[in-house]
Amino acid sequence: MADKILELKNISKIYGSLKALADINLSVNKGDWLSIMGPSGSGKTTMINIIGCMDTPSTGSVILDGVDISKENSASLTRIRRDKIGLIFQQFHLISYLTAVENVMLAQYYHSMPDEQEAMEALAKVGLKDRAHHLPAQLSGGEQQRVCIARALINSPQILLGDEPTGNLDEENEGIVVDIFRRLHDEGVTIIIVTHDPEVGDVARRKIILEHGRLIDDIDQSATFGEALKLKSK
Amino acid sequence: MFWRMIFKTLARQKSKMLMIAFTVILGVSLSTAMMNVMLGVGDKVNRELKVYGANITVRHKDAALMSDLYGLTEGLGVNDKFLYEEDIFKLKTIFWGFNILDFVPMLDGHAILSVKGRPGAAGDVSLFGTWTEKHAVLSTGEELATGLKSLRTWWEVEGDWIGEDDNNSVMIGKILASKNKIHVGDAITLSNNGIVKNYIVKGIFNDGGNSDEKILMNLSEVQKLMNLSGKISSIEVSALTTPDNDLARKAAQDPKSLSPDEYETWYCTAYVSAICHQIQEVIRDGVAKPVRQVAESEGTILNKTTLLMILITILSSIGSALAISNLITASVIERSQELGLLKALGAYNWQIVLLVLLEVMITGLFGGVIGYFLGIGFAQIIGQTVFGSYIEIAKMVILIVAVILFFVTLLGSVPAIRYLTALKPTEVLHGK
Numbered sequence: 001m002a003d004k005i006l007e008l009k010n011i012s013k014i015y016g017s018l019k020a021l022a023d024i025n026l027s028v029n030k031g032d033w034l035s036i037m038g039p040s041g042s043g044k045t046t047m048i049n050i051i052g053c054m055d056t057p058s059t060g061s062v063i064l065d066g067v068d069i070s071k072e073n074s075a076s077l078t079r080i081r082r083d084k085i086g087l088i089f090q091q092f093h094l095i096s097y098l099t100a101v102e103n104v105m106l107a108q109y110y111h112s113m114p115d116e117q118e119a120m121e122a123l124a125k126v127g128l129k130d131r132a133h134h135l136p137a138q139l140s141g142g143e144q145q146r147v148c149i150a151r152a153l154i155n156s157p158q159i160l161l162g163d164e165p166t167g168n169l170d171e172e173n174e175g176i177v178v179d180i181f182r183r184l185h186d187e188g189v190t191i192i193i194v195t196h197d198p199e200v201g202d203v204a205r206r207k208i209i210l211e212h213g214r215l216i217d218d219i220d221q222s223a224t225f226g227e228a229l230k231l232k233s234k
Numbered sequence: 235m236f237w238r239m240i241f242k243t244l245a246r247q248k249s250k251m252l253m254i255a256f257t258v259i260l261g262v263s264l265s266t267a268m269m270n271v272m273l274g275v276g277d278k279v280n281r282e283l284k285v286y287g288a289n290i291t292v293r294h295k296d297a298a299l300m301s302d303l304y305g306l307t308e309g310l311g312v313n314d315k316f317l318y319e320e321d322i323f324k325l326k327t328i329f330w331g332f333n334i335l336d337f338v339p340m341l342d343g344h345a346i347l348s349v350k351g352r353p354g355a356a357g358d359v360s361l362f363g364t365w366t367e368k369h370a371v372l373s374t375g376e377e378l379a380t381g382l383k384s385l386r387t388w389w390e391v392e393g394d395w396i397g398e399d400d401n402n403s404v405m406i407g408k409i410l411a412s413k414n415k416i417h418v419g420d421a422i423t424l425s426n427n428g429i430v431k432n433y434i435v436k437g438i439f440n441d442g443g444n445s446d447e448k449i450l451m452n453l454s455e456v457q458k459l460m461n462l463s464g465k466i467s468s469i470e471v472s473a474l475t476t477p478d479n480d481l482a483r484k485a486a487q488d489p490k491s492l493s494p495d496e497y498e499t500w501y502c503t504a505y506v507s508a509i510c511h512q513i514q515e516v517i518r519d520g521v522a523k524p525v526r527q528v529a530e531s532e533g534t535i536l537n538k539t540t541l542l543m544i545l546i547t548i549l550s551s552i553g554s555a556l557a558i559s560n561l562i563t564a565s566v567i568e569r570s571q572e573l574g575l576l577k578a579l580g581a582y583n584w585q586i587v588l589l590v591l592l593e594v595m596i597t598g599l600f601g602g603v604i605g606y607f608l609g610i611g612f613a614q615i616i617g618q619t620v621f622g623s624y625i626e627i628a629k630m631v632i633l634i635v636a637v638i639l640f641f642v643t644l645l646g647s648v649p650a651i652r653y654l655t656a657l658k659p660t661e662v663l664h665g666k
Contacts, residue, residue, distance in 0.1 A: 045660075054578065054660045075582060082580025089663055093575045097242045102235075109235040110580040151579075 003030045004063070005158055005190050006051065011060035013046050013213075020046040021057070022213040028159075033181065033191045035201040038210035044194045045163065047210065051192060052161050053081035065158055082111050086152030090164035092144040094136040100147045101132040104154050111155040122150040126180055142173025149180055153189075160184065162193040166200050178203055240593055247565060251597045254561050258601030259608060261554030261642065265547045266609025266635050271616050272543035274625040275536075289506065289525050290471040292317065292513055297467075298521040313342060316465035319453070321517050325471065326372055328512035333474040333504050336384045338364045339466035343456045345424040347449070349416060359410060360448040361424070363456025366405075367398045382450075385472055386441065393418035393437035401455050403436035407446035411438045424449070426459045471513065471522070475506040477536050482507050551642050558646030562594055566650040573654060574662035583655045590654060591647055598643040606635060 006028040013021040021043045028034055036044050049055035050062060053069060056077070061070040069080055081087075094103045104122055105114040123132050126146035128139075136144055145165060152160055160181075166174040178200060181191055185205075195201050205225050209217035244251055293301070294315035301312065317339075325337050343361040367381040383395055396403045404424075406416055416422065420435045433451075440446060457463050478486070482505035485492055489511055492500060500508050510522035566573065573586055610627055617625035 049660045052578075054658070078577065078580055078582055081578070087578055091663075093571065093578075093663060095239075095572055095575070097246045098239070102238065105235055106239075106576075107579050110576065110585070114235045 004028070005030045005032075005065055006192075007063040008047075008051075009061045009063065011047075011050065011057045011062065013043070013050065013055070014058040019213050021050075024060070024213075024215050026208065026215065026218075028190065028192065030158075030190055031185070031188045033185045033203075033205045034193070035204035035207045036192065036194045036210060037196070037198070037201045037207060041212075042210040043213040044210055046213075048161060048163050048192070048194050051159070052085050052087060053077040082155070084158045086155065086157035086160045088145070088148050088152050088160065088162035088165045090167040092136070092141075092148045092168070094144055094147055094151075096136055099133045099135055100128060100139065100143075100150075103136070103147055104151045107151045107154050119150075119154060122154045123147070125153070126150045127176075140173070142169050142176055145169060145173065145177055146180065149177070153184070159190045159192060162191070162195075164195055165193060166195065166197060174200065236589070240589065240596065243593055244596065250561060250565050251593070254558055254594065254597045255601035255604070257554050257557040257561065258598045258639065258643070259605040261550050262602045262605025262635055262639060263608035263612055264550040265638055266606050266631055267612035267616060268543040268547045268550075269631045269634060270610065270613035270625050270628055272540055272547075273628040273631065274613075274617070275539055275543070275621075289475065290473055290510055290513065290522050291525060292469040292471065292517055292520045292522045293467070295519050295521045298523065308342070313467070315519075316462065316467060317469065317520055318518055319457075319464050319466050321520070322466070322469060323370065323372055323378075324516035325469070325513060326374070326376065326378065328509070328516055329501065330473070330504050330509050330512060333509065334471060335474060336380045336472040338368075338380065338382050338385060338470050339453055340364050340468045340470060341453055341456045341460070341462065341465065342467045343426070343460040343462075345426040345449075345459055347414070348423045348425075349414060350421055350423070352415065359424075361451055361456050361459070362445070362448055363451050363453040365398070365453055366395050366450070369398065385470060386439075388442075390440040391437045392439075393435070396436050396450070396452060399452075400436070401452055402433055404433045404455075405437040405439050405450040406435055407448050407450075408438055408440040409446040410448065411435070424459060427461050429459055429461075431455075431459070469517070469520070473506070473509050474504060475509060476504045477534075478505055478507070481505075485511075547638075551638055555642045555646040558594070558598075558643060559649050562590070562647050562650040563653060566590060566653055570653075570657060571662045574657055574659040577657065578659040578663055586654055587651050590650060591644070594643055594647055595640075598639055602635065602639045606632065609635075 004027050006026075008024050008026040011021055011024040012019060024047065036047060038044050046055065050057055053064075053072075054077070056072075057070055061068050063069075064080065065084060069077065072080065094100075095106065098106065101116060101119045101123060104119040105116060108114045108119060120129060120132055123129050126149050128143060128146050128150065131139060131143055136147070139147065145168070149165075166177050169177060174197075181193070182203075185191055191204070193200070193204065201207050202221065202224070205220070205222055207219045207221055208215055209219070294317055297312045297315040319339055322337065322339050325331065325334050328334075341363040343363065344358055345361055347357060347359045365381045366383055368379070370378045372378055381398075391405070393405075396405055404422070411417070416435055416438075418435055418438055421432055422435060423430060423432050425431070439450065453466070457465065476482075481492075481496060481500055482503075485496075485500045485505065486507035489497065489500070501511070506524040510524060513522040514520055573590075576586055576589075577583075613625045613627070617623055
């Protein structure tokens with residue numbers, strides 16, 4: 001039996017009379033590549049916020065790497081997020097006045113200690129070594145997203161969490177990013193991605209569908225995994 | 235990394251930080267000016283108030299007792315009690331000797347006045363002898379210039395003051411001169427105890443008090459006429475004093491009621507009661523008493539001036555804090571996505587608060603240094619304009635201003651800190 005890295009047990013998130021998530025149960029194994037899909041307002045972002053330790057569920061429990069984090073306070077969640085989660089955003093969220101390598105080092109700074117050489121290696125891994133000393137404004141959208149991925153990876157997180165990581169990219173850059181995910185998956189990194197894009201959703205090994213806060217489908221895509229990747233990645 | 239972020243943020247937000255620095259410059263310059271003036275104004279205001287004359291009188295203890303018990307200011311038991319002229323320079327040897335600005339001996343007397351060619355202008359008149367101007371070198375080597383001229387600045391004098399060694403001239407009070415139709419330049423004769431001497435009227439003074447019916451002479455002349463060589467009736471002292479507080483009032487009742495620590499504090503502070511106490515220690519048989527009206531006016535004016543300065547300092551600090559608060563909050567709201575990202579990357583609240591506070595503190599320090607030197611300039615302008623002299627720069631103001639600046643910046647940052655701690659990364663990173 002594979003090691004579970006994440007387990008959501010009867011998770012609900014309630015805002016007033018609105019149930020953003022309703023009684024969700026989900027297990028993610030180490031090294032899985034999971035995509036979360038669903039229409040707007042289906043609860044994808046709420047789910048990723050809870051998994052990313054940026055929010056807590058109203059009921060139910062979140063077991064991350066064997067530890068229930070659903071009742072942790074804000075400071076503990078910050079520590080857990082820093083140590084175990086790598087975040088990728090749709091809008092990249094790079095600090096505009098720091099260079100690419102400095103943006104990567106920023107995540108190191110809040111985790112342990114900045115190491116420029118290590119940050120350069122992370123950028124090399126996403127093909128941006130020669131753009132390391134450029135400011136975000138001097139990089140294309142795809143390059144900025146790759147810096148964001150390097151920043152997410154720099155502290156060797158247990159889960160790489162992406163919120164629409166290809167949402168702002170053209171097709172070419174989307175392919176590059178998906179290819180990076182493929183390599184990371186090959187290296188054993190656990191990847192969880194929220195996406196609207198069916199093509200990006202299809203390249204994952206597993207896909208879940210949310211609707212009105214409920215998990216309505218859990219699809220194992222192992223059979224088509226290689227083919228979809230070939231079509232999508234470059 | 236931390237400092238790199240701070241300095242890059244400062245460079246990037248140059249205009250906003252310059253606005254904060256400008257606010258700090260205004261607040262600090264005003265506080266620095268007010269505090270320097272406040273600390274230096276005591277002596278300046280006191281000196282200004284010296285136009286109201288002496289604030290301490292020293293009399294023989296028996297004469298003082300008669301005055302206290304029966305309200306007597308002349309007659310037996312008062313006029314026949316004397317202090318020693320030779321003691322007078324000891325005033326400058328007391329602990330607060332440096333604060334004694336002017337002092338004059340006074341000797342009251344009387345004589346028969348006659349005016350040549352005016353037989354009606356004759357009769358018994360009151361005299362008082364003093365130093366109109368006195369220059370002396372003390373045993374300490376200090377040069378002294380004092381005299382009644384410095385203590386009666388309000389006098390209107392027709393003619394001239396009599397000089398330091400002018401033993402053949404007198405000044406006459408306006409009422410006495412008017413009664414006897416005496417004019418400047420007239421010759422008069424004064425006689426007492428068989429001594430007869432001619433004098434020239436050098437000036438006619440208008441005091442507005444009892445002195446206007448008296449004749450003013452050099453001390454030595456009255457001593458000769460009264461046959462009281464080396465004797466004086468009283469001493470008028472003008473001293474720089476600190477406004478009374480509870481300790482001073484307690485000490486004024488009875489210095490023996492003070493604890494050793496209180497006594498030391500009181501003795502080493504320029505309270506009028508402490509100076510009086512020290513004067514009594516050096517003047518034989520002397521009792522020194524504050525001229526309450528003058529001493530209290532000085533204290534009241536000084537207290538009110540100080541209060542005004544403190545109020546201006548407080549108000550300018552509050553104004554700065556409010557302005558800083560608005561600017562920092564606006565800056566933090568503008569950067570909420572960036573700061574939310576830091577939280578998402580694992581920064582604790584305190585780390586982000588520290589980052590923002592340091593940015594503001596560095597800006598504040600920059601503004602504070604400029605504001606301090608600008609404030610010194612303002613203080614000098616105030617000193618020159620109001621008091622006609624430079625204000626001494628008090629080093630302790632640096633510390634006070636630094637503390638005020640720290641707390642003003644900190645207080646100004648409170649709304650921004652509250653916003654930061656409540657900031658949820660999910661809200662700003664998803665663009666809600």
